[in-house]
Amino acid sequence: MEGDEVTAGASESDAEHTPASVRGDSDTVPRAMESLRNADDPLDKQLVKRALFPRRTTPVQIGRFQILGLIGRGGMGVVYAAYDDLLDRKVAVKVLLGEAVRDLTLSRVRLMREAQAMARLSHANIVTVHEVGQDTGQVFVAMEFVRGVTLDAWAEQDRPWREVVATFVRAGRGLEAAHRAGLIHRDFKPANVMVGDDGTVKVLDFGLARAADDGPPVASDLPRHITQGDSHLAPLTRTGVVLGTPAYMSPEAHRGEPSTAASDQFSFCVSLYQCLYKQSPFDTTSLATLLADVRRGKVAPPPAGTPVPARLYRAIRRGLALAPGDRFPSMTALLAALERDPGAAYRRAAALALTAAVTAFAGWMAAGSHESQMQPCPDAQAELAGVWDAGRAATVRQALGTIGTPAAEAALATVMPRIDRYAASWVEMRNEACVAHAEARQSTPLFDLRTACLAQRRAGLDALVAALLQADAGSVDDVVQATAELPPLDRCADAQALTADVPPPEDPRLRLRVQAHREALARAGVREDAGQYQLGRALVEDVLADSSSLVYEPLRAEALLRAGSLAMEAGDHATAERAYDDALLAGLGTGHAAVAAVASSKQIYLRAVPLNQLPRARTEVPLATALNQRVRHDVDLYSEFLNNRGVVHAMAGELKIARQHWEEAVALREQHGRGETPKGLETLANLGWLARAEGRDEDMAAIYARTIAISEPLLGPHHAAHIRYEYLLADSHWRLGRPRQALARLARLEQRFDRLGNDYVRAMILHELGIIEIDEGDLAAARTHLDRALAAAPAASELHDAVLSERVRLYAAEGDAPATAREYQRALARLPATPDPGDRRYQFLLLNHARALDALGRTAEALAPLEQLHAILAAGERALDAAEMLALLGAMRHKLGILDEAEDNLQAALAELERVAPPRSPILAGTLLAAAELALTRGHFADAAGFAAQALAIYDAIAEPDHLPAARARFAHAQALTAAGSAPANARALADAALETFRGKARAADVARVVAWQAAHAPAASRP
Template sequence: MIEFTRLTPRIDENPVNDSPDAQLNSGARSLAGEQGAMAFHPSSLAATARSDAAEVTPASGRVDTTEGNRATPMSAPPRSAGDPLGKLLVKRALFPRRSQPVRLGRFTVLGLIGHGGMGVVYACYDDQLDRKVAVKVLHREVVREQDNARKRLLREAQAMARLSHPNIVTVHEVGQVDDTLYVAMEFVRGVTLEAWVQQSRPWRQILAVYLQAGRGLAAAHRAGLVHRDFKPQNAMVGEDGRVKVLDFGLARLHDEDLGEEGPGGASVRPESALLRRPLTRTGVILGTPGYMSPEQHLGLRGTAESDQFSFCVSLYQSLYGEWPFSTESFQALREDAVHGRVAPPPAGSPVPARVFKALRRGLRAEPGARFASMTALLAELERDPAVTYRRVAALAATAVIAGAGGVIATMGNSGFERCPDARAELAGIWDEGRAAEVGAAVRAVAPTRAGETLALIEPQLGRYAATWVQLRNDACRAHAGGRRAAHVFDLQTSCLDQRRAALDATVDAFALAEATNLDDLVQTVAGLPPLAACADVEALTAAIPPPADPLLRARVQQHRETLARAEVQEHTAQSRLGLQLVESVLADAKATTYEPLLAEAYLRKGSLQVRDGASAAALQSFDAALWAAISSGHASAAALTSSRRGHLLAYQLGRPDQAQAQLRLIAALNRVVADDVEIYGEFLNVAGAIHAHAGNWSAAGARWQEAVARHEEHGRLETPLGINMLFNIGAQLLIVGQYEEAAASFRRVIDLSERFSGPNHPDRAMYESMLAYALTGLGRTREALARMRELEVRLSGSENKVTRLTILLGLGQAELALNDGRAALQHLVGAQQASPEKFSRREWAVLMCAAALARDVSAMEKARDQALAGIDEHTDVRGLTYHEVFVAHGRALASLGRLREALEPLERARSVLVGSDDPVHVARRGRLALELGRVRGRLGEHEVAERELRAALAEFEAVLSPRNLELADAMLALGELALAQGRRDEAGQWASRAEAIYAATAEPEHAPWLQARALLARAR
């Protein structure tokens, strides 16, 4: 049997999105006044700094929402004829009693919304989808460079079409009629953010609205886009309160070093690549000067940091009613911006100082001195939403402890609640609105799987949120009632705040989900950090205390919440975004003087770098984390860091001996926190993996068994880490030949994983294929094949290449075990073509056997060459791959009847196992002796063959279960050999013993069992 296993545990796998409460897109309703209008700005693409391209906006800032109707779509000409449809519409206006409405493609024009420096926006009716839309078309007379302007409009459409976010206007379609290019977008009824702010809003309301806009920008940055002209006029507040960012006409990808166009913009490229081209020739500045970043003022390329600067200018202006820079002249404004001279807020402003500090950082002249991302800026702007809650709880508790019953009575009489329901703290994090937003996002990216996915995640998120609220309420009541000290209450709320940040980031990730990472997100929900730890008073008080200085303590807490978000980014395969968050923590020199925070930040950085493939850098980060943790006595950080560092050494860096040598130190650091189920469980999983890499399967199995037992005892087995540990046990059992136990383990893995990942998660294919190998070892190959075929049908729509590869490999292995060489070869070749980069030597070895069984010599030789490629005197002969390749080569040659040639690779495979007492090596020696005995018997070398077969049986009996079918295989071979030599009684005895073993586990059609029955009949 070809041994297949997944040995590497997924250690703390899988970024934080940006911020909590993105608003849900409610979608369109009917045309006649019930439109679920989504924001669209009346101006067109943002104006350039040139006076001839100044933006024109209705004075009120409000979108004209005159609906019209289907019968009378437009009865007056537009207010400007300087647009692409101008001449056509003016001509038709000469005949007001026309019977045909004005149309643009399939859209019926209802009226003019507005126009600006580059385009004109019309309200239109979409006949096909029965909805009102906003259609932008391009000016002709106003814009001098027709081709460049057309490209800008197309670029805007391409930029916006890349994005799907509740705070970004959605592009429906890009089209062209004659030589007129248009972009159809969702229609919104509302006002510009600029006009909305002018209506004397409270600062909290203004900030909340800007946070929505910021989430739109953050989503654009995650998609690789930079807006480059954000300002209050380029965002809309709909009548439903939702904010939309629009006019991405100046956007371009920021993740490449793009050069400028040559003179005349002569470079010719496909239109699909327009988004990746610069918009103007070198030296021309784009954007509105008052909101431009210093780098844009200097003629440099706009980046995500430039958007952050523009956002902060806009928010500053809206909160304080003044500009952050001098407005005496353009030159003065430019000088202030370039030199980072930010005006202090006006005296008496109700806006907290913390908001101004965040804005001042976002307005730094050097891009690198700003926040690491929009996500980090938004987190700073909205941090500490529970200040009032804590202050009330602390005041109530102080009154109780001091015996101030009169104070409490007064508070009670005034309706001032000591411990208000903490559910309000999850507003915008997990509530009906956020659930609806997540549902809409999942349906958009995976419509066929949405029902299944939402049925899995919504109950889990709901339970997590409800438990969080209960723990928060319990903590407050215990504190207010004098049953819990203030410092314990602070520790509990600190822990719960970090858990809330993780929940918030997870929900954000779902709201912005893509089909490619939806499966990671599903498992992230199941792997949310346990809430029970926040109720464990003994563990909380035993941990290293927070800083004594209250200001530093607040900053450390804020950064820990940021690191909790970064952990979600890690789990959802958004490692680069997570690294940006970590860097924002490390950039705070004052906060990182508290070494435990420094250790936590470097630990998270190393974990993210492992996910990002930066193994060498990850080792440096883990080293920094380990020294900081040991220096500060941060036992949990030291334990986790040592485990992950050991795994990195053994696997990604290929230094298993070094990892093995450091295992005692890793174990010592983890024993200090052995009561922590999660941390110690991860250590046990890693220790098992390190032992397995060194070939010490017994020690590996013992570690994994202990890890599973501890997780099960504490109700943490139904998590991604718990499932991986259980999977590793199954793999270890498979390798040592305990197929019944392995099958039971994999069945349990499938059952548990289905509860939180569903039946169609990509990992299901891996779990089923491993169960199929176990079933094959039990003689139930047809059952294994049936399960794999059922899985193939169920996951036929999956675009995951690894899933396809795994299914085809499983099918091929089962068919090979049934001696169906042609079918096995077909599936294995299909697997290689499905994912050639994942098709390893081990898979080529299996294909070699299938090709030989199918009598396809050329395919066998090609597979042999691929399997043997790279194996030389430097190859680690202790590894599974070395052993399996030569065993497969020998079996393939024997299948082709080249028996004498088959002996050499089989003997070579056995030579590296001589003298080893490891049970795995003993079992492998038995399998090789069985194979060699069969070959020798076919060669007529009966004495040598019998010695080999008896040796095989002895090896099997030493390490395998009495019910293991490999013992029966050896007995059957001895019986056939005895019968060939005329020893009928002995042959019958061997056949009888073999049949009893087969009958215990194998299916009736199992070929060796049928052979044993036939041998018994012949012997009698």
């Protein structure tokens, strides 16, 4: 039934079998006449007439049931007490109130469905249906008569919270049985539960139940949505508008979506909250305020001073989660959480242990070596019921399996075992903490700190599982990473760290509320790691809205810090800046060293990178350093600070200092077993970026090989971060002169990459393939890959511009001058009218334009953009890149016959590279090769031989044997040796090796040069 009604029960005495309104009291007639005028139902009219004319009427009947009196009325029907003369028992009969519904036929169908649904159930906590039938066109249901009161009336009395919870658990068992039978109640509320005089608890009124396997409802069966125009209605119970009672309805029911078992769970938790705390969890001032709270998932914190344990609020709060997937997986799991009382179990066990100790002391003394068989601590595994148990694991497995992508399949292989291990470790640590306390090896305050820490870890695990259940193809990577970022449990066993923290509030009630909020912040942290920023921010907003709890200032500091971190990750940098400022001040003011340290650490990163306020970030580094020295014992916090400080120095061009901090962070994490974590990977990847920037390509390759070895088991082979590291390793191979290795790795990545994943990463892979293929002369493959990269790269991204720039070089390599010009103009048009010289897109375009002009035979025109780029790089103190451009200018001037300037360029480049480049730099090798070829042209054969030998030594050490520049170095060395009149046999071998490479790479012009040289320098005896 709809509305606030009493069904199948009676709270008044039925000694006369009639309610007061139809008994022969002195004022019965006036009241009865009024009732007769207002009666809607034929049975009502008969009852009133019997009161007016008792001797002239016969007993009112429906079917074979004699009506005794009215019990209650609702929006769709009326319930009467009745007598079953066949079986000699009192029953409750429910009949349809025809005039009160808009669709009589549909409502009759619903009533019949109620009877059928309830008849399918046989459970001690569900009212029994005896019979269903029709009488004079009216459907009726005869059901068990329960003498007692409704649950809301029962709870209005001052009852202990344990009794309220126990009663609700019994009601929940009824819902649990219904759900197992495939039925959804759809209107659970205290008024639809009877508490019998004998203590029985019965769930009533499945008038809104729908079989779970009925399929989608038809349009006529869907509830009409409540609009803001209904906001004046109070109390918040309406009939004939929606299927259910608004104050108890789930968010999805308010949206008009089909109700599920999770919807019943929501209604159950609203009811339990209301009866425990004597208030609604939502603002019921009006329908508008109710809907606003429900749709935001804004649940009121427990009232101050409540004796109800925080664990119950946590369970209710989860049942009231905005998303159905965030609630308990079933009523079974919810009821397990409500029944779990670790304190009671401990007290019982301790009492038993004490009794056993007293009565058996003499026996134990005699036995000497006998150990106690008592278990003073219950197994903590029960505390993970509904958080991580077999049922929830199966749900996660099914959710990930449904996604059906390679990344999701890989996630199953990595995520499930990791959560199993984490949960097992949690249980072990929770059990150990209890035993240590029970054996007096650990004080009560320390035990409380440990259990509070573990409760926060459990909340985070719970939120992670919920995030996994909400994952889709686009967010699998985020939730996998969040799994790898679960906070370590060992801190909950670190007595020194726990006692060093800010102590919890002394007021026990406030302590409970603070603990509940800290668990909410733990959930928000997991949501952040999972990329679900809005859900995380909503949790933090609830904490910050509880002014009664924020009197404990450290909680406010912690909430502000999490708010800032979530805002920064969500791209709301202005909000993040304000939150970090407030968190820093709050942390300093309360002596919360960890909050102050982390806020300052994140603040310098925010200013240096997203906000581009590098000078300000640099001025704040000393303060951040001082604050983080105070938390140096916390490996994760201090390592994150070292990483962020390194970022500031790197952005300032102070690469050596950045490297020092990053290497310290990596070493610190590895020393404490925290290297193989996502944060550890990020710092290691920063070192790889730095090696690339400094031209240390061998170091770059080694670092990214290491990140791959860590990231594959940690994140899975299809995770975007792992694929990015593989891409960067391929890039390092290409830079080292190993194009075959690079192409093979990139091709494997392209084939493996999940097409429902990250388009940006895919475009990076395709772009890199195109670059290498142009260098290798495979222009058809390069065109294919660059075309696909352009389609995949986001239109507004720098990568999109980089692909356009590379296509300029591709058209030139194909000899298509008009297409080269068009593509150059297209790329140039995406830049500002006056490009910023520091814009990397502009710099790449200058380089590729110069190389394209050279490839088209317009080398003289190529000098201008190349000189412009060299000036930009030199001014920006990018010495390595500037030297590389200077060497390229020397090579182009050599081609143009401008030999003196070419030699000046190359000598200057070599001098700079000897200063800034590693000994086996491929850039140095290329510059030595250019110098050798110039020396050959100028007839300086000894110099040429020396330069070529040095270049060849580097290539032999780092590059593939058939690398084209290495082949050129071999041929140049052969020419120099022969011209100098030394080592002709060695020269021939070098030339032969070069010729083999040129033929294998289809370099016809190079093949012709070597063949001509061999013919000219063959021994006399062998000449034709």
